[in-house]
Amino acid sequence: MNNRYAYTLNDQQVVAQILSGDINAYAQLVKRTEGLVTQMIFKMINNPSDRKDLAQDIYIKVYKNLGDFKFQARLSTWIGQITYNTCLHYLSKKRPVLLNAYLDADADEQRSLERLQQKTQDIHSNETESIIFGKQASSILHSEIGRLPPMQKLIITLFHAEELSYQEISEITGLPDGTIKSHLFRARKTLKTNILTNYTREDL
Amino acid sequence: MTILHLSEEEIQDYTDGLSTAGQQAHVAACASCKLRISNYQSLFSELQTLDRPAFDFDLATLVLAQLPTAKAQYPWLPALAAVLSVIFCAVIALCYGSLIGQFIKGMSQIWLLILLCPGAILLSLQALHLYQDYQSKLTEIKLQDLAT
Numbered sequence A: 001m002n003n004r005y006a007y008t009l010n011d012q013q014v015v016a017q018i019l020s021g022d023i024n025a026y027a028q029l030v031k032r033t034e035g036l037v038t039q040m041i042f043k044m045i046n047n048p049s050d051r052k053d054l055a056q057d058i059y060i061k062v063y064k065n066l067g068d069f070k071f072q073a074r075l076s077t078w079i080g081q082i083t084y085n086t087c088l089h090y091l092s093k094k095r096p097v098l099l100n101a102y103l104d105a106d107a108d109e110q111r112s113l114e115r116l117q118q119k120t121q122d123i124h125s126n127e128t129e130s131i132i133f134g135k136q137a138s139s140i141l142h143s144e145i146g147r148l149p150p151m152q153k154l155i156i157t158l159f160h161a162e163e164l165s166y167q168e169i170s171e172i173t174g175l176p177d178g179t180i181k182s183h184l185f186r187a188r189k190t191l192k193t194n195i196l197t198n199y200t201r202e203d204l
Numbered sequence B: 001m002t003i004l005h006l007s008e009e010e011i012q013d014y015t016d017g018l019s020t021a022g023q024q025a026h027v028a029a030c031a032s033c034k035l036r037i038s039n040y041q042s043l044f045s046e047l048q049t050l051d052r053p054a055f056d057f058d059l060a061t062l063v064l065a066q067l068p069t070a071k072a073q074y075p076w077l078p079a080l081a082a083v084l085s086v087i088f089c090a091v092i093a094l095c096y097g098s099l100i101g102q103f104i105k106g107m108s109q110i111w112l113l114i115l116l117c118p119g120a121i122l123l124s125l126q127a128l129h130l131y132q133d134y135q136s137k138l139t140e141i142k143l144q145d146l147a148t
Helices: A005-006 A011-018 A023-044 A048-068 A075-094 A096-103 A105-126 A139-145 A150-161 A164-171 A177-198 B007-017 B021-031 B031-048 B057-064 B075-106 B108-148
Strands: none
Touching: A005 B007, A011 A023, A011 A048, A011 A075, A011 A164, A023 A048, A023 A075, A023 B057, A048 A075, A048 B007, A048 B057, A096 B108, A105 B075, A139 A150, A139 A177, A139 B031, A139 B057, A150 A164, A150 A177, A164 A177, B007 B031, B021 B031
């Protein structure tokens, strides 16, 4: 496979190559964007075998619709949109309960926010501990992120790990900037509070 | 210096690099707010360095093996064939309409059923496919609405 695609061609050129029938260019497009797609699938879908099927479905959809892509957004953002909608569609068919967790989680979030506010008030009045991460940081953070509500889990990952902007996350999820900011605020606050209350410096 | 500490939201914004001169002045002199900012700084920096999930298979290879065959070179060809078929049927009906009518009238009921049943089944399958397609598109639109 020719690696020149990965470094020398921009999105428009890669798309033009693919549309002209260059299959290797499509392989490079998959390699360029699979990091984001994998992150999103892992955060939205729990079943490993379903993740594999979904990842393939997503890239088949991308291939079929590439001719309609008009560069109104970045190519990776457009693929992110397809990933998000494909995962939601999967959840609506196979796991209606999980879909509700994404789209109708306000009641649960409100309850957890109230609990969190109580916890944070205690911490605010006496936040004397510093968070100093050590060897266990990665596993602790993975575990704490896993406990976040689904939408918060996805948004904190897109913002911090994938370094997407509010606007890009908004384009992917179709949610307004304000809602994204609110999810992100709650996610960070929950993580910080849980780490401060549940772990000692030695644990981290 | 004001004794009013920054709110949790302001602390997060400050850590993101969004702050006013007043907030900066307060933080410079406030150990408590400094500590809260430092905790978020540690958290954000650790979040950026977390291991990214990865599949244990080569996604690109799997996808390439399943790509649909190249699109038809002349996508308008099926439409042209359909139009020509309709014209052909209309011409036949106009020229030989009375003969066809007589032929059908002369057919036994069994032969009529043999001809009509497959046609009816094909039409029903087409209608079902159209309905399923419509339902699937409707679901996608509803999901989009729910998400927003």
